[in-house]
Amino acid sequence: MLDIRFLGSGGGMPMPNRHLSSLLISFRGRTILFDCGEGTQVAMRKFKTGFKTIDIICISHVHGDHLYGLPGLLSTMGNSERTEMVTLIGPRGFRNFMDKILFLVPNLPFPVRIIEGGGGPLIFRLEEDRLLFQEKLDKYKENLTIDTLELDHSTECLGYSLTLNRRPKFLVEKAEEYDIPKNFWKRLQNGETISYKDREYCPELVLGEERSGIKISYITDSRPVGGIVDFINKSKLFICEGSYGDDADLHKAIKNKHMTFREAAKLALEGQVEELILTHFSPSMDEPSEFIHNARESFANTSLAYDGLSKTIGF
Incomplete structure (x- = not known):
């Protein structure tokens, strides 16, 4: 079972009613943070999610609306007496950026592992009450696998998929x-x-066949490139940017390398996902709900993220 909490659903700049991109996915009390826009700590306090349980931070790209909250968050995690390692994942060039971040927040009381994605799946297992990196998949354990996809944005950008495997049934x-x-x-x-x-x-004497697990995909700040369809295939939940709700803004989406609601919904349909949640709304879009029909015409099971939205997904 995975618990999801949207901390921020906006893109570009923070708004009075909309924090910037950030969401948490929790598994048995441990947490993975996807993006860390300005105001992420404020949202964490507002929604009482806590700081100490974050073991992994996945950054899509190094634009401010996705990571300006990171230096402060790391500092706060250090002040909360955390000592366990934190793993940070990002696109090519991310390590160089993190060197600058760590210059701002030196002497953290916990070690930091930095991984530049794109080199294949990363496997983590809950052990000693935290998510630890594993060298290989153990089909007899509950593993979390994080995979990445290079996207089409104005800078290096990664999409993420998170899969919780399901152990074979005991017969x-x-x-x-x-x-x-x-x-x-x-x-x-x-x-x-x-x-x-x-x-x-x-x-093997007493275990049945392998069972499908839970897959959640997260795509933001990209044009709808072809590789996305296979990457998100059969996701229980597809979280996708919807920077522009109005079809008339397609030219803006193309110019700025983002997506419209309709484009995201088409990906959901072709990827055979179960549910689509749109997020990363442009500050120019006051009421995303006015355009939800543009997505639902292509993919009916579409909803809109909002700050504080929570959802639990089970097997």
């Missing part, structure tokens, strides 16, 4: 058929092979 009837003691069942489900009384029990 009680098989365990009983093989007369496996119950005190071994959990260990087998966790992928452990057990030797007992001259017999060897392997997980």
Whole structure:
């Protein structure tokens, strides 16, 4: 199960009723932050999300409306007595930018790992009450996989997908058929092979086929490039920028390398996602709801983000 909280749904500049891009996805009490626009800390305090549980920060690109909140947030996390490592992921060139950020907030009490995305999936597993980086996928554990896609914006920009895998179902009837003691069942489900009384029990004896997990995709600040459709395919939730609601603003979207509501909805349809939430609204758009029909004409299950929107997605 994944819990989602939109901290900011605006793009370009902060508005009185709309913070800049930022959202949290939580898994068993640990948190991943996607983008960190100006005012992110204010929204965190307003919605009481806390700071200490953030293990991973994913930045789409190095434009101010997506990361001006980062130096202050890191400083606050340091002041909250956090000591565990924080992983920061961003596009090519992100490491150079982070060197400057860390110059502003030196002597953090926690280590920082910086990863420039685009090199393949990154796997994390909940261990010791935090999300830790793993070298490879363990199908017997609940892993979170973060994948990236290079987008088409005016600077290096990444889209993200987050997948929570689902462990194979434990087949009680098989365990009983093989007369496996119950005190071994959990260990087998966790992928452990057990030797007992001259017999060897392997997980495959009692586990069913692999099951599909939860996939959430996050695409912002991009034209609707072809690779997005495959990248978001079969997502339970597709979070996509909708900088412009009015079809008449298509020329602005093309010029500024953003998307209209209709373009985002077309991606959702072609990607066979279950649900689309539009976000990153232009400050020129006072009421995004006036244009929601432009998206729903292509993809009916479309809704609009707003600051504070929360959602839980289960298997």
